[in-house]
Structures are given as structure tokens and as C-alpha cells.
Amino acid sequence: MRCRNSLSRGLLPLLLALAPLAWAAPAVQVVGLFPGAAVLNVDGVRKLVKVGQAGPAGVQVVSVDRTGAQLRVEGVERRYELSRDYSQGYSAPEKQQLSIAQGVGGHYWVAGAIKGQPVQFLVDTGATSVAMNEAQARRLGIDFRVSGRPMVVNTASGVAKAWQITLPNVKVGSIEVVGVEAAVLEGDAPTDVLLGMSFLSRVRWREEQGVLQLESKL
Structure with a gap:
């Protein structure tokens, strides 16, 4: 029993130290697409971000098309398809x-x-x-x-x-x-x-x- 308790006490600090690493990566969704821009949802923050610019948490929009966007998240580039999780909190920008x-x-x-x-x-x-x-x-x-x-x-x-x-x-x-x-x-x-x-x-x-x-x- 003493060994098991000692092992548990040793693992707990390690798990606590690793936990922030798992939480660090932002949750990213593409929830809207426009010519030359995408609406991003990053950790619950929504913003219209144009191609070549960075949005919440530094997420950069590389390119967009009709079905998704190429994003750069924490230095790693990958494609994100348009999410069907459309939200209530976003309203489309006014036409200029x-x-x-x-x-x-x-x-x-x-x-x-x-x-x-x-x-x-x-x-x-x-x-x-x-x-x-x-x-x-x-x-x-x-x-x-x-x-x-x-x-x-x-x-x-x-x-x-x-x-x-x-x-x-x-x-x-x-x-x-x-x-x-x-x-x-x-x-x-x-x-x-x-x-x-x-x-x-x-x-x-x-x-x-x-x-x-x-x-x-x-």
C-alpha cells in the first residue's frame, strides 16, 4: 500500500504539469466564408479575418474557397472545413x-x-x-x-x-x-x-x- 500511495503522490505533480500543455492549443472552427475572408471561432471568440491577416490567438487565414479555409495555427498550416455549428453571436459585416x-x-x-x-x-x-x-x-x-x-x-x-x-x-x-x-x-x-x-x-x-x-x- 505504501508503494501505491507513493506512486500516486509522484504522478500527481506530473499530471498537473502536463495538463496545461493539453489545454494550450486553441479550439478553432471556420463558421463563415466570404470572398477573401473567413469567420473564425477561436476558443469561443468569433471574428471576420481576411486572407493574410491574423485573428484571435494569432490564427492566420492563408486562403479560402467555397467549402473551407487554409489556416495557420501555432505555426502549423492545415485545412479547416466549414463548420455547420453556426452561432448566434455573429452578425455579418455591413456592406460598404x-x-x-x-x-x-x-x-x-x-x-x-x-x-x-x-x-x-x-x-x-x-x-x-x-x-x-x-x-x-x-x-x-x-x-x-x-x-x-x-x-x-x-x-x-x-x-x-x-x-x-x-x-x-x-x-x-x-x-x-x-x-x-x-x-x-x-x-x-x-x-x-x-x-x-x-x-x-x-x-x-x-x-x-x-x-x-x-x-x-x-
Whole structure:
């Protein structure tokens, strides 16, 4: 009996020491999916987290699709399917809206940002993607020759050499889109940074009586 009691007394501190290790890993669920973002439930705390950002307990959203999300939890990356445990405590974020008045020549200009840097955009529904010239890209700190993929594009002036890149985020007004495809063109054209369809296709937009209405899909 003395041996058993002694063994029990020896195991108890060990079990108590190990218990916090079992509790340390956060309980993580994906309870909502949106374009470029996921709603996470981490230890009961719910938050909308965009791709590339970290949420509760440092859980980072790596990518999302229609059925789940790739998350990085405590340095380990794995896929989490959309949980059916939808909760009562979460309400979807409000849709952001922006009205842009028509300017000179029937064009729409709007102030915005790329990577947090201020940019004056010219809205161009005929442009496949956000587009800029190489000087504009350098001002924004974009190393397109290293991170970009060389390609050739057709412009109003003819064929031009360009680099395809992905911008981490593009924002106009309060509307922000993450992971936006863009093109950096060699030379001085375009003179304005074009807000093309790689951004516009990810928001709702319509033109009415000289006003362009933008609305987030979130």
C-alpha cells in the first residue's frame, strides 16, 4: 500500500504539469466564408479575418474557397472545413458603399490605396485588371521584375511588355479587396492607375445618371 500511495503522490505533480500543455492549443472552427475572408471561432471568440491577416490567438487565414479555409495555427498550416455549428453571436459585416461622380470627359476618378499607399484611380471597365506604369509601381514599392510574371498586353497604342503581379490589397473609399491581379506596363503608359475588372468583378457596381455606384460583396 505504501508503494501505491507513493506512486500516486509522484504522478500527481506530473499530471498537473502536463495538463496545461493539453489545454494550450486553441479550439478553432471556420463558421463563415466570404470572398477573401473567413469567420473564425477561436476558443469561443468569433471574428471576420481576411486572407493574410491574423485573428484571435494569432490564427492566420492563408486562403479560402467555397467549402473551407487554409489556416495557420501555432505555426502549423492545415485545412479547416466549414463548420455547420453556426452561432448566434455573429452578425455579418455591413456592406460598404461608394458613389463616384462622373468627371471631365465622362470618366470616373476615385482616391484609393494600394498596399496602404495613396493612389488616384481612373475607373476603366475595359481594362482586364488593375494596371499601372513602371514608375507608379516603383513609387508603391512593388518589385515587379522580381515578383511579376513577364507577359505581353494589347493597349490603345499597340503591344507592350508588362509584368503580371498580385497586389495584397486594393482599397477605394471603405471598400477593400485582397489578392487583386494587376499589370505593370513598361514605359510611361498608362498615365493614370487603372481600376480594372480584377477589382470591379469582386464588387457590385452600376452606373446611373452620371454616378458610378460601388458596393462590397461582403
